[in-house]
Amino acid sequence: MSSSSALSARGSRLALLVVGLCWLAVLFDGLDMFIYGSVLPHMLEEKALGITSAQAGDLGSYATFGMLVGALTAGTVADRIGRKKLMVSCVTLFSLASGLCAVSGGVAVFGLGRTLAGIGLGGLLPTAISMVSDYAPRARAALTIGLLMTAHHAGGILSAYVALWIVEPLGWRAAFWVCVAPLLFVPVLARFLPESLSFLVARGRLEEARALASRYDAELPAGATGKPVAGARWANLLDLFRGGEWVQTLLYWLASFGGLLLVYGVATWLPTLMRGEGYELGSALTFVVLFNLGGIVGMLVAGRASDRFGAPRISAIWFALTAGGVFLLSVHMPLALTFVVVFLTGVFLNSAQTMIYATVSIGSAPAHRATAVGWTSGMGRFGAVFGPWLGGQLLAADRGDWGFTAFALAGTASMVFIGVAALRTARSAERDGLPRRPAVTG
Template sequence: MRSIDVNTIIDESRFTRFHWNIVLLCSLLLVVDGYDVFIYGSVLPQLMEQWQLSPTEAGSLASWALFGMMFGALFFGPLGDKVGRKKGIALCFLLFSTATIINGFASTPLQFGICRFLAGLGCGGLMPNAVALTNEYAPKKLRGTLVALMFSGYSVGGMVAAGLGIWMLPNFGWQSMFFAAVVPLVLLPLILARLPESVGFLIRQGQQQKARLVLGQLAPQKALAAGELDYHEAKGGKASVAELFRHNRTLCTLMLWVSFFCCLLMVYALSSWLPQLMKSAGYSLGSSLSFLLALNFGGMFGAIAGGWLSDRLGLPRVVVGFFLFGAVCIAMLGYNSPMPVLYLLIFIAGATTIGTQILLYASVAQFYSLSVRSTGLGWASGMGRIGAIAGPMLGGVLMAAQLPLSANFMAFAVPGAISALAMVVFAISARRGAVTQPTPATA
């Protein structure tokens, strides 16, 4: 019996309604994921007033969800390989939605923090499974673009959190923002009914007929009636961490880690503290939340535009340019600017911080060879998670110090300058041919 190469069918398939369905559904999942992550920045001003939280306590409370995301990615990401992407997505979605709803009943900071940690577990596990599913079914020539489009749902979730906050917080209180999670929970069965299971998982489980039906939707022009389906999965995820520092990769690896740490530090420092900082500067709660809306709108634009620019100018140039531009715009937020200029600065700050996360992942994928790529991505992402935890804490320390507004934003801008310098060093080292040339990949 002849063998049918599933990887080739997927790589060479034309973009169809089937692909659009996967991108749309995974984007919706990330909209809810992003909402859950960015909700804290929306409710923070009211929480600090109601519970009399100090800035340091508020910063620490923000990190509970980020600790959960780190552990969730480590546990639920690999779990999806064992039980299937759909089951992994359903479990993570159910966990963070339920925890978020219960969060609305929290009456103490401790109860609030525990619920945020549980919600973070689900958020951290959902993203790698949604990304893996989109990446697995995307045609090779569109893979980077489709993943970037799917990732934009994360920023849309932040926009929804800010937009709902403008209306719901003054009228219904901070609890209503968490009770709103019941809506996506009701929609979960509909999403799962239309979301296909990983074809690689189906083949590994010996479910050839189900895999054949899925591939029939993906590439209806192919004849799949006869032959056994064969799916090749990339190996190399078990490479040791030491491999990241061999073959003259040490400097480049360290610079990537620095960039990831600083990038996510900026993202979560801004998303957690931007409304409170602007409120303390004299802006109303509604205006402060509209700034968070502009930040995430910029993040969505930056993710898509960054991928498009990288295909034409090269990843290192775009990443360095984004970081430098972002650092300048964030530093300028602390000065008295006309409202249109202020919104523009915040929009650019979102595009060059939230949007640059995807470009950094692409940079890692380009740099490492296949045998160590998974390990490189995992450890770089781990360094980023540490930065994400440190970001809200840094904001709390700065607020507690009662520094001028300009000094706070200047401190948030410094990691951007450090990231730009680190990526310059990375690009120079890689260009000198210190390591074997990686397989080309698009952003």
């Protein structure tokens, strides 16, 4: 066995452990995120907490606003205190917040619970992506991130079945009690998830990094000097704007805005909009399952294609296909054909956004990777706040049929922004004679 093959084999055990634990954490993230959209038709039908369609959209936006706060702060905090501690804290927070939703007696308390849950959800995802990126094989980095994100959609599928099997006999509150269950996973995460080697090295904790690497027969990151980076808290953020990087950073943020508007707008309102088209609750929840199954397939396909052709390029193509699929959902079609369109839309929609994260994560220096991904996710969360609110306003105005058209336009905008980013990077690589960002060139 060659030296490089031996190093790869020695690090595989640690990589599998990190990916496995992060996958489970993101599974619970997806369950908690999608559960509101899955139980929303039932809550509106029985007028739970006295909510109206407009208030339902506002409540959906509360969670995404919390995710905005969590994502914007998580990257900087994770790069300062450690990614493991932050992941444990985020899982604890969104689990306890779901309990608050379950016992709420009014819209205000329920909204507070969803906001707090959103902070935990928003902080977990970019941190988990950064953790996985630290240990992913370089040639399969986008695929590994795509594999991680399949957990998010597995959680969405689980939320549909929780709504189908638990809400009818036990009521909507029972669904949120199910979302408290991840608290049982917190001790496992705290005990077995290792800290990021890149974080330890960047903070000058070289002895801890060596001990961890020795324990799992892993390789230390290149350039491990043991010298902490002074002023890293804000320097990492400023690095996103140095030189010509500010244009690229803004393009990624704008693409993320449109992508998350689309993702969370559709995730929140898909069952309700489909039920408005005349489908029964069971059929509407089937759309949620198909949408998330498509997301799982899409993550694997997009990850492999991005490793070969470049994440921004694949993301732009996927957004174009998403816009077409979402627009078709506003057209009356036979049920079987609608199932196919929902599945294919899920394939392209969810992975298009994830490949933006892959681009930023793989192309960032390990020391400030969590900051770069966190801020890209966080700025995109403005779109995630706007999407559910927009759907609620259109439904309240009896313009639900315009919802899919509005979401399709958001997908088209993201296609343009990430497409321009890809062209800029390709021209930069051609000018320099070298690929500037590995996530772009594959």
